[in-house]
Structures are given as structure tokens and as C-alpha cells.
Amino acid sequence: MxxxxxxxxxxxxxxxxxxxxxxxxxxxxxxxxxxxxxxxxxxxxxxxxxxxxxxxxxxxxxxxxxxxxxxxxxxxxxFHDSPDYPDLLAHCEGAPPILTFRGDLAILARPAVAIVGARNASAAAVRLAREFAHGLASAGFAVVSGLARGIDGAAHTGALAGGATIGVIASGIDTAYPPEHAALQERVASEGLLLAEQPPGTEPLARHFPTRNRIIAGLAAGTLVVEAAPKSGSLITARLAGEIGREVMAVPGSPLDPRSHGCNQLIRDGAVLAQSVEDVIELLSGFDGVPGSRFQTEGKAAEPQAPLEESAEITIAHLLTTAPIAVDELIRQSGTNAPSVQMALLELEIGGRLVRHAGGRVSLA
Structure with a gap:
């Protein structure tokens, strides 16, 4: 190592x-x-x-x-404190402390844009994703995606032809998924950068894809959704990007095609309408951590955590139920300082009694 x-x-x-x-x-x-x-x-x-x-x-x-x-x-x-660890990802709540990788870590220093979309994408959307990725990679952006079928695969293919790409997988670094993308995954690893949070040998289970999506969103200054149905994983990635204060963009589509409904809804919710590579470059070129798009959720980027201090043991289990509650609210209700509450939560979690949720919330297991 x-x-x-x-x-x-x-x-x-x-x-x-x-x-x-x-x-x-x-x-x-x-x-x-x-x-x-x-x-x-x-x-x-x-x-x-x-x-x-x-x-x-x-x-x-x-x-x-x-x-x-x-x-x-x-x-x-x-590791999370390596000088090569991507800065944007490091400022996300729950960023992976350890990743495994194959490829060129220098790609992480480039400005990055995520391109995601439907697995069962239309031929037109696949072509469009490939063209967007090629144009953005040629302009110096690293194109991030998840090596899934459809839009993801097209994004990686287009980016490899134009410049750099980063593939984030939900399996171990030694496992190709889907199997038909084994050759593409190897190209990403040898010509770009391949990242995995799960240990080697891990199969891509359903519970691993949301964490994969948060890494994709966290690596990039903005996420572009090319085609997506409502409630798809691509929309989850877009909303994660909004929660952490990144740009969210969507390619509009026909209201007659269900695969376009997700993108059209994103635009209604404030995502930037993107019709060309130039639209994306213009939006991301001056990204300084404050998004210009109106697409925002109630979440916000996590602030770096201060070191915990020595404190007396406290019991806050009686304040918790199986319904998630914000840690800030626990601190307020307990009347105890933040380091003490965090330490109590730490003990509960290691004891198997606590579950952490998005947005800095916790509940009893």
C-alpha cells in the first residue's frame, strides 16, 4: 500500500x-x-x-x-487524509474514509462533472450522453459516472475518447458489474480512474448503490441527468448533489416519454436546463462552492467535525425512538454539550443500538 x-x-x-x-x-x-x-x-x-x-x-x-x-x-x-483525497468529497457528510482505486489519481485534481441517467435509455439519450461526456472531457473536466448500463456506460465511453473519466462502482474493485461492462470497466481502470468503497470480493448488493451514488455526487461540482424516470437512482444522485450544495442540471425531454419525466421534474424543481456542452461548462467554470441553480433540498453540506473532547458519560437513549431525530435537537433537549452527546451516540452505535440516517439524524436500531 x-x-x-x-x-x-x-x-x-x-x-x-x-x-x-x-x-x-x-x-x-x-x-x-x-x-x-x-x-x-x-x-x-x-x-x-x-x-x-x-x-x-x-x-x-x-x-x-x-x-x-x-x-x-x-x-x-x-485514505481520507491523503493529499490525493478529493476535496469536494471530503466535505460531504459520511464521505468514505477509505477507498480502493485503480488508475491515475491525478484525475481527481481536475474539475469534475457527474453524468447519470436511465439504464434502459433511448438511443437518442445514449448518443447525447456520449457527446456531452466527450465535449466535457475535451474541455478538461473529469466525467464521473457509475458504470451502469445505458447513460453511465455512454458517459464513460465518450469521456475516454475525449479525456478523463472516473468510474465509481458498488462492488469490490475486483468485481465487474454489469458483466457486459467488464471490458469498459477495465478501460476505465487502465485509462482513467476506478473507485470502490466496498472491500474486494463484494458483490453489488442493492444497499451498496445509494452509497455509490453519494460518492458520484460528492466528487463532482455538478450532476447532469440526461434521461431518468421518476424515483430512479439517477434522481437520487441529483438530489444528493442538491443536498450538498452542488449544481444540478437536466436535459429536457418529451413529455410523452416516461424516461424523460424525471428530468423534466428536476427542471421544474429548479435544476438548470442543459441543452449543450457549453451550458454545462458555463455553469461549472466558476463554481466556488455556492451553486447558481435554484435546485436545493433541505440538506446542506456537512461542516468538518471538531475533535471530540473528554466529557462525563451521559445517557441519552431515553430521548431516542425508532423515529429519526436530528443530533442538534438531541443536544438541545438533553441540555448537554455537543461532544458529550456525540460520545454517547458513539457508544450506542458501537453497541448496535443506534442507526444513523441522512441529514445528521439518528434513531434507535
């Missing part, structure tokens, strides 16, 4: 993230609280014990096998 970290700390970080009930937010809070992953691992049994259950971190043999599989796939690890 090429990393400024020591081998021991890098190993401990992978082990920490693969341990039960440790998600990205909990992982970052543990590092902030204990200083490094080795100390955090040592503290896990005591933290879980306060929540009333025994705890075992991920087995060292499992992590050793994962690292061997990563190397065998020709991949490497990218």
Missing part, C-alpha cells in the same frame, strides 16, 4: 472500518477521539461494554486477506 501512514496504522484503519457497527461517521469520530486507529481499536470493547454488549473487532486474518486481494487486483488504498 502506498501511503504516508505507517503500515501498522494503515492496517489498523482498514480493520477499524471493517469492524461491526463502524460506519464512516463513527470511524471519523473514533479517530478524532482517540488519535489513531490502533488506540480506537483498543477502546472498542470498553465502549461497547458501556452499551451492554461484548464486542470483537474485525479479525486480523480477514484484513490480511483483503489487503492481499486488493494487491492481486492491482489496486491500492486511498
Amino acid at each position: 502506498e501511503s504516508p501512514l505507517s503500515q501498522q496504522e494503515a492496517f489498523a484503519r482498514i480493520r477499524l472500518l471493517r469492524s461491526p457497527d463502524i460506519g464512516p461517521i463513527t470511524y471519523m469520530q473514533l479517530l478524532a477521539r482517540f488519535g489513531d486507529a490502533r488506540a480506537a481499536l483498543d477502546a472498542l470493547p470498553d465502549l461497547a461494554g458501556r452499551a451492554g454488549r461484548p464486542y470483537e473487532a474485525a479479525a486480523e486474518q480477514r484484513v490480511q486477506a483483503e489487503i492481499a486481494a486488493t494487491r492481486k487486483a492491482g489496486a491500492r488504498y486511498l
